[in-house]
Amino acid sequence: MTLSLDELWTIEHDGWTSLCQGRGGTFYGELMTNDAIMILVNGTVMDRKTIAATLDGAPEWASFTLDDARLVKTGSDSAALVYRARADRGTHETAFEATMTSVYRVIAGAPRLTLYQQTTTTH
Known part of the structure; x- marks a missing residue:
């Protein structure tokens, strides 16, 4: 699968x-591989179990x-x-703006998220 x-x-x-x-x-708990991580804009690193919870x-x-x-x-x-x-919570706080990188790999015929990273564009 390409x-x-x-x-x-x-x-x-x-x-x-x-x-x-x-x-x-629920969504990311199902999409992420067991060893996947998310690196948030503030530097927090979260694994699949933490994201799902x-x-x-x-x-x-x-x-x-x-x-x-x-x-x-990144491979076959x-x-x-x-x-x-860009995202907004509908409050008076500043909107969130970042560049995202999501790395996917095909597992059992379906795309699965293995790595996600946010990089701020507002600094």
């Missing part, structure tokens, strides 16, 4: 939508926009998706 930009872009949109609906832990209770995003997607092949069954994200 990973495509359209396929991974859809997964990323679905992930952000899950964060807006308070079900990010905590994201369903995290504050929800009110809206988001994703753009500038680029697919970088893996690829990285790099894109910009």
Whole structure:
């Protein structure tokens, strides 16, 4: 299976939508490999178990926009998706803006998230 930009872009949109609906832990708990990690913009590193246990209770995003997607092949069954994200919680706090990198690998015929990293664009 070859990973495509359209396929991974859809997964990323679905992930952000899950964060807006308070079900990010469930979504990412199913999508991530057992050894996957997320590196957040503040430097926090979270494993799959922590993500699955905590994201369903995290504050929800009110809206988001994703753009500038680029697919970088990393192997015959893996690829990285790099894109910009902007998200807002609908409060007076500053909107979140970062460049994201999501690395996927095909496992049992399906794309699975192995590494996710946020890099701030506001500093």
